[in-house]
Amino acid sequence: MPQKFTPQEQVGEKMEKQESGRKRQGDFLRLLRYSALRVIALFLAVVVGVYLMILIANMGGYVDEIRRAEIAFNVAQQVRGSPEFADLPEERRREIMDSMIETEERRLGLDQPFILRSVYYLRDALTLDLGRSENLTSDAGSRQVRHIILERLPPTLFLFLTAQIITFFAGLFIALTLSRQYGSKLDKIMVALAPTSAAPSWFYGIFLILIFAALLGVLPFGRMVAAPPPDDTLQYALSVIRHLILPVAAIVLGALFLSVYQWRTYFLIYSMEDYVEMAKAKGLSGRKIERRYILRPTLPPIITSFMLGIITVWMGQIVLETVFNWPGLGRLLFQAIGLYDTPVIIGIIVIFAYLLALTVFVLDFIYAMVDPRVKVGGEGGQST
Amino acid sequence: MTRNNEQFRVENLYLSFSTKRGIVQAVENVSFSLPRGKTMVLVGESGCGKTSLGRAILRLLPRNVKEYRGNVFLNGQDLMQLSNEKFRREVRWKKAAMVPQAAMNSLNPVIKVSEQVIEPLLRRETKREKAGAMKRAEEVFKLVGVPLDFLERYPFELSGGMRQRVILAMALITNPDIVVLDEPTSALDLLTQANIMNVLKRIKQEEGYTFILITHDIATSSELADLAGIMYAGQLVEFSEAYDLFREPLHPYSQKLMASVPSLKEEKKLEYLPGQPPSLLEPPRTCRFAERCPERFERCDEEPPMVEVKEGHQVKCWLYK
Numbered sequence: 001m002p003q004k005f006t007p008q009e010q011v012g013e014k015m016e017k018q019e020s021g022r023k024r025q026g027d028f029l030r031l032l033r034y035s036a037l038r039v040i041a042l043f044l045a046v047v048v049g050v051y052l053m054i055l056i057a058n059m060g061g062y063v064d065e066i067r068r069a070e071i072a073f074n075v076a077q078q079v080r081g082s083p084e085f086a087d088l089p090e091e092r093r094r095e096i097m098d099s100m101i102e103t104e105e106r107r108l109g110l111d112q113p114f115i116l117r118s119v120y121y122l123r124d125a126l127t128l129d130l131g132r133s134e135n136l137t138s139d140a141g142s143r144q145v146r147h148i149i150l151e152r153l154p155p156t157l158f159l160f161l162t163a164q165i166i167t168f169f170a171g172l173f174i175a176l177t178l179s180r181q182y183g184s185k186l187d188k189i190m191v192a193l194a195p196t197s198a199a200p201s202w203f204y205g206i207f208l209i210l211i212f213a214a215l216l217g218v219l220p221f222g223r224m225v226a227a228p229p230p231d232d233t234l235q236y237a238l239s240v241i242r243h244l245i246l247p248v249a250a251i252v253l254g255a256l257f258l259s260v261y262q263w264r265t266y267f268l269i270y271s272m273e274d275y276v277e278m279a280k281a282k283g284l285s286g287r288k289i290e291r292r293y294i295l296r297p298t299l300p301p302i303i304t305s306f307m308l309g310i311i312t313v314w315m316g317q318i319v320l321e322t323v324f325n326w327p328g329l330g331r332l333l334f335q336a337i338g339l340y341d342t343p344v345i346i347g348i349i350v351i352f353a354y355l356l357a358l359t360v361f362v363l364d365f366i367y368a369m370v371d372p373r374v375k376v377g378g379e380g381g382q383s384t
Numbered sequence: 385m386t387r388n389n390e391q392f393r394v395e396n397l398y399l400s401f402s403t404k405r406g407i408v409q410a411v412e413n414v415s416f417s418l419p420r421g422k423t424m425v426l427v428g429e430s431g432c433g434k435t436s437l438g439r440a441i442l443r444l445l446p447r448n449v450k451e452y453r454g455n456v457f458l459n460g461q462d463l464m465q466l467s468n469e470k471f472r473r474e475v476r477w478k479k480a481a482m483v484p485q486a487a488m489n490s491l492n493p494v495i496k497v498s499e500q501v502i503e504p505l506l507r508r509e510t511k512r513e514k515a516g517a518m519k520r521a522e523e524v525f526k527l528v529g530v531p532l533d534f535l536e537r538y539p540f541e542l543s544g545g546m547r548q549r550v551i552l553a554m555a556l557i558t559n560p561d562i563v564v565l566d567e568p569t570s571a572l573d574l575l576t577q578a579n580i581m582n583v584l585k586r587i588k589q590e591e592g593y594t595f596i597l598i599t600h601d602i603a604t605s606s607e608l609a610d611l612a613g614i615m616y617a618g619q620l621v622e623f624s625e626a627y628d629l630f631r632e633p634l635h636p637y638s639q640k641l642m643a644s645v646p647s648l649k650e651e652k653k654l655e656y657l658p659g660q661p662p663s664l665l666e667p668p669r670t671c672r673f674a675e676r677c678p679e680r681f682e683r684c685d686e687e688p689p690m691v692e693v694k695e696g697h698q699v700k701c702w703l704y705k
Contacts, residue, residue: 274489281444281484282504282554283476297494371494372538 201254222325
């Protein structure tokens with residue numbers, strides 16, 4: 001039936017179009033406002049987290065006492081051990097020692113009260129002005145904390161993102177497959193395996209190393225590339241991939257089964273919704289029903305659970321990288337803690353805080369994208 | 385819109401489910417026929433199998449189906465002979481559509497209304513096909529009285545009544561030969577119910593659709609009905625012209641049912657029916673209604689046949705044999 005519009009209706013349509021254009025602009029502004037608010041909120045969270053970290057890393061100022069004692073001890077050693085002070089009278093020597101201690105304390109800023117300095121620390125930390133490390137150096141030889149961290153960040157991100165992407169897509173695929181054959185043997189096995197995710201990924205890492213590196217000798221024990229690293233780019237890449245397999249497998253093993261179990265259950269619940277039944281009645285193909293009527297509406301809760309998983313894995317990264325000798329941030333943190341290298345520790349925590357905030361921010365956005373009910377800008381629509 | 389005057393016909397339809405506690409006989413030996421452009425109302429209390437019957441027509445069956453047999457003819461074609469895949473592709477929504485019981489929740493919350501409504505029309509999802517489908521969607525939206533800009537909204541932005549209308553529009557979009565309306569108004573308030581019923585009445589008159597209206601609300605459905613069937617415990621116990629059935633019901637159950645409906649025109653004392661319908665888990669071999677029947681006699685221990693009392697008025701009761 002051809003549709004004839006009266007002029008009035010056409011005008012109405014035009015207005016409608018204009019309105020939708022305006023609406024789009026409004027949407028964009030709302031989006032901006034929403035992002036700004038999210039950034040501020042997340043930044044505040046980072047500030048609080050980092051400040052707490054500074055307090056803890058300095059043991060609420062007690063580390064200052066330790067460092068003062070250390071300075072006094074060093075100066076005393078220096079003065080006693082040096083022949084040039086040997087024939088000075090005791091009082092003069094005391095004076096010299098006091099002035100040396102004072103100079104050293106001022107150099108390290110210990111003459112100011114801790115609370116004041118903690119605020120400076122916070123400012124420096126947040127602006128990534130991370131100062132110099134006390135003991136650690138970067139592989140290139142720099143003592144700048146920023147350089148040390150930037151050197152270690154890419155391997156961590158590389159390992160982490162690879163593992164997460166694999167977990168997400170493999171998990172989604174397996175969960176969907178299982179939900180299709182709910183109650184089958186395979187399904188029962190996967191459900192039974194779900195509790196294995198209670199063990200952290202590094203735990204699996206140890207076993208993987210034992211089996212594939214120690215026993216079978218097919219894969220390397222750890223590190224990111226072979227030593228010495230191959231010159232050829234292709235060879236280098238292949239070597240990295242070989243070294244990547246075990247740690248990625250460890251992370252995936254540690255997270256996959258629980259995710260699959262969880263997501264499969266979501267799929268099962270969501271496939272009982274009335275609109276799925278409706279889609280069947282509409283004669284849509286099985287694939288289409290699965291994609292549009294089961295997967296799409298189930299994505300928001302899946303993304304939430306995945307987000308929580310990511311945060312857990314960020315934390316587990318520390319031990320995992322140590323187990324695999326992976327030159328990333330986690331292992332750096334482990335080393336820094338061993339050496340009481342406070343600037344490096346704080347630097348890493350700051351970076352972690354920023355990464356977490358970024359993760360949350362990105363996922364907030366994805367969430368708003370996949371679920372129209374999550375309205376940006378606070379005017380949330382309700383759902384039934 | 386021209387329609388040939390062929391019929392929709394169900395013959396000896398059986399549907400049962402196997403459950404942990406035994407076999408549930410949801411639909412048993414149901415037969416009826418329906419001319420083009422007419423509306424049949426299927427009345428019965430909760431759990432009498434009327435929804436199962438509606439779903440059986442569209443072959444929307446749960447996993448635990450035990451027995452599903454009989455014949456369903458649409459335009460002279462026996463739908464039961466089609467394979468599942470063929471049935472899905474050729475019959476569902478192309479020839480037979482339905483408005484389900486929980487129409488409120490029958491729209492996918494994360495997909496725009498327009499996309500869901502035009503879906504049954506799309507085969508290859510080309511741009512041109514979509515544009516054509518959108519045109520048709522606008523037509524049916526106008527038909528059921530939904531503002532066109534609702535097409536670009538998400539389901540949660542619509543009220544319950546509007547959602548119901550959208551579902552109705554969706555059911556009409558392919559111009560199907562038969563539409564099963566499964567309690568289309570039961571979740572709505574009275575005013576909205578009346579609105580929807582008026583829409584249905586208008587569509588029926590103007591466009592000549594064939595409806596099967598499943599309901600337990602005799603009063604509202606009587607306005608729409610040409611034919612009426614009464615279901616009791618999985619069986620069709622009476623089937624006739626709606627006017628006849630609502631005026632002079634023959635089956636004791638139908639009589640009791642009609643006596644329980646308030647009427648505007650006359651003063652009457654409403655009656656009620658004591659007892660409960662038999663469980664569909666291994667139902668009795670007797671007349672299903674025997675236990676509650678006020679006019680029970682010896683023969684009621686046997687199952688009665690469907691008796692044609694007069695032209696087009698059938699009743700499943702020994703009283704008329």
